[in-house]
Amino acid sequence: MKVSYYPGCSLEGTARDYAESILGICASLDIQLEEIPDWNCCGATAAHSIDHRASIELAGRTLNLATKLPNSDMLVPCPMCFNRLKTAAWALNQDFANRYAINLQGALPRIWDLANFFATEEMLQSTAKHIKKPLEGLKVVCYYGCMANRPPEITEATDFENPQALDRIMESLGATAIPWPYKTDCCGASQVLSRPDIVSRLVGKLYDMAQRVGAQAIVVSCQMCQANLDMHQEKIGADWKRNFSLPVYYFSELIGLAHNVTGVERWLRRHITDPFTLLKQLNLWNNP
Amino acid sequence: MPQNTLTPDYHFLEQVETTGPFQASACYQCRKCTNGCPVTFAMDIYPDAVIRLVILGQRQAVLGCETIWVCAACETCSTRCPNNVKIAELMDCLKEMAVQAGVPSPQPQILALHASFLKNVKRWGRVFETIFLPEYFLRSGELLRKWQTGTWRAEMRLSWQMTRKKRFPMFPKTIKGKNEVRKILARRKQK
Ligand code: SF4
Ligand code: SF4
Numbered sequence: 001m002k003v004s005y006y007p008g009c010s011l012e013g014t015a016r017d018y019a020e021s022i023l024g025i026c027a028s029l030d031i032q033l034e035e036i037p038d039w040n041c042c043g044a045t046a047a048h049s050i051d052h053r054a055s056i057e058l059a060g061r062t063l064n065l066a067t068k069l070p071n072s073d074m075l076v077p078c079p080m081c082f083n084r085l086k087t088a089a090w091a092l093n094q095d096f097a098n099r100y101a102i103n104l105q106g107a108l109p110r111i112w113d114l115a116n117f118f119a120t121e122e123m124l125q126s127t128a129k130h131i132k133k134p135l136e137g138l139k140v141v142c143y144y145g146c147m148a149n150r151p152p153e154i155t156e157a158t159d160f161e162n163p164q165a166l167d168r169i170m171e172s173l174g175a176t177a178i179p180w181p182y183k184t185d186c187c188g189a190s191q192v193l194s195r196p197d198i199v200s201r202l203v204g205k206l207y208d209m210a211q212r213v214g215a216q217a218i219v220v221s222c223q224m225c226q227a228n229l230d231m232h233q234e235k236i237g238a239d240w241k242r243n244f245s246l247p248v249y250y251f252s253e254l255i256g257l258a259h260n261v262t263g264v265e266r267w268l269r270r271h272i273t274d275p276f277t278l279l280k281q282l283n284l285w286n287n288p
Numbered sequence: 289m290p291q292n293t294l295t296p297d298y299h300f301l302e303q304v305e306t307t308g309p310f311q312a313s314a315c316y317q318c319r320k321c322t323n324g325c326p327v328t329f330a331m332d333i334y335p336d337a338v339i340r341l342v343i344l345g346q347r348q349a350v351l352g353c354e355t356i357w358v359c360a361a362c363e364t365c366s367t368r369c370p371n372n373v374k375i376a377e378l379m380d381c382l383k384e385m386a387v388q389a390g391v392p393s394p395q396p397q398i399l400a401l402h403a404s405f406l407k408n409v410k411r412w413g414r415v416f417e418t419i420f421l422p423e424y425f426l427r428s429g430e431l432l433r434k435w436q437t438g439t440w441r442a443e444m445r446l447s448w449q450m451t452r453k454k455r456f457p458m459f460p461k462t463i464k465g466k467n468e469v470r471k472i473l474a475r476r477k478q479k
Contacts, residue, residue: 010417012461013416016454016455017455038464039463040463040466041409041413041415047406049383050387050402051384051473051476052384058409146360184364185326186327186360186364193430194400194428195358195397197330269453270454272449
């Protein structure tokens with residue numbers, strides 16, 4: 001299967017672990033990713049916060065590049081990029097589209113949030129076929145954050161208050177996805193740079209609940225959520241006068257682990273909160 | 289005699305709605321937006337009150353408040369509003385209006401973050417975190433603050449770990465279309 005691919009800026013930098021795990025599992029599942037040639041930054045929070053027109057036009061430029069590829073699906077691993085591309089696709093089709101100095105120049109591919117793509121029946125089946133070592137004994141909570149689901153008229157999500165994509169993927173890998181109430185509560189995203197105190201409150205609340213429901217780890221599909229939950233765990237623990245030790249895995253890393261794809265160790269080594277000890281305790285670590 | 293009476297400026301709502309639609313006038317003050325908002329603890333005016341003040345044309349109050357800047361843009365409010373008021377989108381519109389009108393942000397480092405980010409996009413067409421992050425920390429005064437509060441040691445350790453884990457690439461990936469990107473970003477003053 002060939003699909004278009006928009007990695008986004010952080011996957012070329014700090015979220016290398018996410019990027020490499022996606023390439024790893026797509027190769028093993030025979031999904032060919034065709035990167036949108038010459039794509040640009042979607043503008044992210046900065047553009048939609050202080051330059052609305054630019055936020056639509058930046059994403060619009062990339063959408064136009066995407067129309068030139070023959071593929072009918074486009075995968076977007078970063079929920080922020082996904083949200084901005086979907087917002088632009090929506091805005092450029094409204095009757096006020098003439099506000100923007102850009103027109104859509106062709107039919108768009110279907111824009112997929114990566115986790116939702118891997119949670120379709122078809123993909124779940126093909127993922128299940130490749131399992132070498134089911135993730136038995138691993139108890140996780142799935143954390144979705146904001147941008148893959150809200151607002152629903154943009155994302156076209158139907159289960160936006162209680163999304164299931166990651167839970168389904170985890171169950172299909174043999175892990176246990178514990179239901180919990182904070183699936184879509186905000187992690188503070190880029191406020192980690194400008195108001196770390198806000199992020200500490202929001203993320204501490206997530207750790208606390210994850211521990212209370214008995215999770216051993218948190219599974220995410222967003223590199224901002226991953227960074228906020230993984231990088232500052234020690235510091236946030238200190239703020240909360242608690243000891244948190246919850247590995248934060250990308251769902252793609254866990255697919256790779258269950259499929260025994262080469263490279264899992266290299267991806268996980270880039271994490272800050274120790275991702276290995278838990279897997280060893282559960283006898284899930286035998287990766288080459 | 290009533291004191292502190294407000295003089296509504298209904299043009300403000302109109303002016304705001306030209307970049308919408310935000311449907312602000314449909315708000316019936318149920319406060320569902322505020323009740324679901326994760327960041328109210330850091331706000332000076334609650335989201336429902338921001339909407340009310342926009343309807344009442346209280347330009348200064350909303351353009352100068354903390355709320356529009358500390359809002360995390362999580363979209364919970366817009367998603368849950370029974371009247372389809374686009375609260376989160378309106379928060380963005382107010383930030384942009386404040387910047388264009390030169391109203392100083394009470395959270396200058398948040399504005400500095402957005403401005404540094406867009407400057408970075410302008411330079412390469414994509415964000416290059418290896419430069420964007422330190423540049424923001426310098427420009428916003430956050431580095432100084434971390435120094436003064438003694439949190440810089442932990443930050444330095446984290447940056448060093450990130451570098452060792454090769455999560456800061458050495459070179460930016462620049463794109464052929466960067467002039468198109470620059471043109472898109474040139475129209476608005478960003479700070
Ligand atoms: S949820 Fe909607 S109607 Fe209710 S107070 Fe907020 S903006 Fe107004
Ligand atoms: S978008 Fe902003 S105002 Fe709305 S719920 Fe989220 S943080 Fe609160």
